[in-house]
Amino acid sequence: MPSAGTAPRRAAQLAALLAMLAFFAAQFVGALLPQAALLIVASTAGLALDLYLQHRDPGLLSLLGKIRFDVMVRQLLRDVLILVGLLRLNSDNSLRGYTTVVSGLVLFYGAHLACQALAIVVKRTRTLPFVTRNVDTDGLHLTAAPPRLLYRQHGRRLLRFACAPTTGLLLTVATADTVWAETGVAAGVLLAVAGTVHLAGWLKPEKRIADEKQALEWLDRWLADYKPTVGMYFSGGTTSAYQANMWLSTLAELDGRPVIVLRERFMVQKIDATDVPIVCIPKVVHLMALEKSTLKIMLHPANSGKTSQVLRMPSIKHAFTNHGESDKLSSCNPYSKAYDEVWVAGPAARERYQLADIGVEDKDVVEVGRPQLAPILPCSTTPPGEDEYVTVLYAPTWEGWDGNPGNTSVMLAGENIVRGLLADPKVRLLYKPHPMTGSVDPRAGQADERIQAMIREANSRRGGPRPGPEAAAELARRAAELQALTTSSFRDSADEIERMLLQSTPEPGRAAGVADATAAWETAYWASLPEWEHQIITDARPSLFSCFNQARLLVSDVSSVVSDYLISEKPYAVANTSGMTEDEFRACFPTVSAATILTPDASGIADLLAAVRDPARDELAAARSKLKVHLLGPSDPPSLVRFNRAALALAAEADARQARMAERASAVPAPREAVEAGQPG
Structure with missing residues (x-):
């Protein structure tokens, strides 16, 4: 769903493009009439606008590149029109040095192209077959990068260097004195040549980094020295890094030598702070270096198209940990059977796989709990006082890919839920929608905007003391x-x-x-907010778990949010927008068996809040306690202990397989031995 500011932004972008075209048209008219003032103003304004957009909205200019009207074409056209204007203004051949100016411009653009070609060469020499983080790179001869204006900013470089020639040409238009044009063009040529020479310095031996062969040999040596035993493999898009980040602390606590293996170069900087070594290997041919390493197991928090490329390594055992569990079909993907084991939180997920009948054998499902849930605090035994605000977290999920109206409550029930909560003067609402809300169905995004507007309006009618x-x-x-x-x-x-x-x-x-x-x-964030003020939380911080700790009640949808919240054993409600009856809904989704079920009209909000305020009316407390164990497993031994045991057991299986392979290899005679023994080779 486009944000609220998208329409004005698009209007501004359209206006900028139209202005650029208008400036070119004015230049054309000024050159042909000829009209010096118009030519100077249009040329200056066009160059200034191009420079501005290069800094503020380069994505907009990339659209012009798709129609072959890129920065090189625009600036060349700009200068050619000025030259045409000069000829028209001096049709009596009174302008001297014109040939020198044109020749200088040709040299300027030639030097620019040479600099651009050199930038491509330098970039290739500074591209390794892998990227690392938290790894000692001694031996790769890494060096600092060249200035980005010369190295990576083709458009900005051309326009900045072209300011001198263009200014000189325009001064000549105004004065009919070619000295200005000659000086400006000479300055532009010097800038372009100097930039090219400076950039060429990165091709000197002392600044060149290891080539591909040397780098791959270094990677083999590093793997042999570090001796990794357990890895986390991740591949995904720009918004999916959270799926890997949630496992960082768990991976760091495991016995052994951990490593994170990525496939997309941009992902290296999207992984949160960690002390674990990170190695990104984009090409599958280079990924095979892991097969020769000491890696025994690989954990997979998500499926991706590139997962199959690492699963083909028989020396490594693979476990699918997922990035969240819910009753949705996505939690029982048939791809799961490709892994050696599927690690789940508790018995509920084991049952889910068996009911799904997708080929995952029960013996391959291992219950390890959810180590990430340790920061979530347990339910308070003290009920809220009469004058105390009850904090309610409404955290709906997004609409999903399949168009099922039951995926999210935002469209069919969200406004009713929020309206019911806002109607209670002693409720403080925290609204934290899924970040992908509206990305598939615009109606979800529109409903989200209306909900946020309702909350802002409710805050405008409230008042009270604010923190100092x-x-x-x-x-x-x-x-x-x-x-x-x-x-x-x-x-x-x-x-x-x-x-x-x-x-x-x-x-x-x-x-x-x-x-x-x-x-x-x-802690400081929550302390800085008035206790009576509703909050709309769309940033990554505060985290969902932090919101859990603030809330006495969760309202959500069928999602992993519900499973995670249950660790606190606090009351929760789930909206039923699937069209099923309540009995059918509870039967289909075990995670809601201890929840209050809300219909799309959200008529049960008042009773739900009453049960939160008076624990005696909370008839689902025992059911939540039982469901928590069913979904997340027992609290003793702790989840991290069970997770570590599972990792050690799977590593032992990898060792056992390696031993069997070595034994079989030693039992088979080499071809030469077979020939010497008189046996067929």
Whole structure:
């Protein structure tokens, strides 16, 4: 769903494109009439607009590139029109040095193209077959990147260097003195040549990094020295990094030597703070280096098209951990049978796989709990006081890919749910929609906008005391601390190689420091908010788990949010927008068996809030406690302990297979031995 500011932004973009075309048209008219003032104003305005858009909206200019009206064509057209104007203004051949100016412009554009060609060569020499983080890169001869204006900003480089020739040409238009044009063109040529020479310095031996062969040999040596035993494999899009990030702390706590294996280069910087070594290997041919390593098991938090490329390695055992469990079909994907084992939280998921009948054998399902849920606090035994606000979290999921109206409550029930909660003067609502809401069905995005408008309007009618300035100051201090820990300190010119160099060694305890700083920020965040004010939470922080700890009641949909919230044993409600009866809904989705079921009209909100305020009316407390164990497994031994045991057991299976393979290989005579023994080879 496009955001509320999308329409004005698109209007501004259209206006910018029309203005650029208008400036070119005005240039054309000014050159042909000829009209010096019009030519100067249109040329200057066109160049200024192009420079502005290169900085503020390069994506818009990329659209022009698709129709072959890229920055090179635009600037060349701009200069050609000025030259035409010069000829028309001086048709009596009174203009001297015209040939020199044209020749200089040809040299300028030639030098620019040479710089661009050199930038491509330098980029290729600075591209390794892999990317690393938290890995000592000594031996790869990594160096700092060239200035990005020369190296990566083709359009900005051309326009900035072209300012001198274009300005000189326009001054000649105004004065009929070619000295200005000759000076400007000479300055442009010098800039372009100097940039090219400077960029060529990165092809010198002392600045060249390892080539592909040397890099791959280095990777083999690093794997042999580090001896990884357990890895997490991840491949996904730009918004999917959270699926891997949720497993970082668990991976770091496992016995053995962990490593994170990625497939997309951009993903390296999207992984949160961790001390675990990260290796990104984009090409499958290079990925095979892992087969020769000491890796025994690979954990998979998500399925992807590239997963099959690592599953073909028989020396590694593979376990599917998923990134969340729910009653949706996506939690029982038939692809799961490709893994050696499927690790689930508790008995409910085991039953789900058997009922789905997708080929996953029961012996391959291992219950490990959900180690990530440790930050979620248990239910408070003290009921809210009469004057205390009841915090309710409404966290609907998104609409999904299959068009099922029961996937999300936002469209059919969201406004009724929020209206019912806002009607209670002692309810404080936290609204945290799924970040992908509206990405498939625009109606979900439109409903989300209406819900947010309702909450803002409700806040405008409320009032009460606000925390003092010291709370805001504390939040600002904690935010600065967190930003200092999580914001990269890379130069603007830093490229992939320079970031590898700077991130070669993790700061000791940085991951723990970020976790502590995040917790401190969340504490300060909640303390800075009035207890009566409803909140719309669409940023990554505060986290969903932090919202869980603030809420006494959750309203959600059939999703992993419900399963995770159950660790607290606090009351929850699930909206039924599937069209099923309540009995059918409970039978189809075991995670809602201990929930209050809300119909699309949300008529049960008042009774639900009454049960939260008076524990004696909470008839589902025992059911939640039982369902928690069914969904997430027992609390003893702790989930992390069970997870680690599962990892060690699967690693032992990998060792056993390797031993069997070695035994079989030793029992088979080599071809030469077979020939010497008189046996057929």
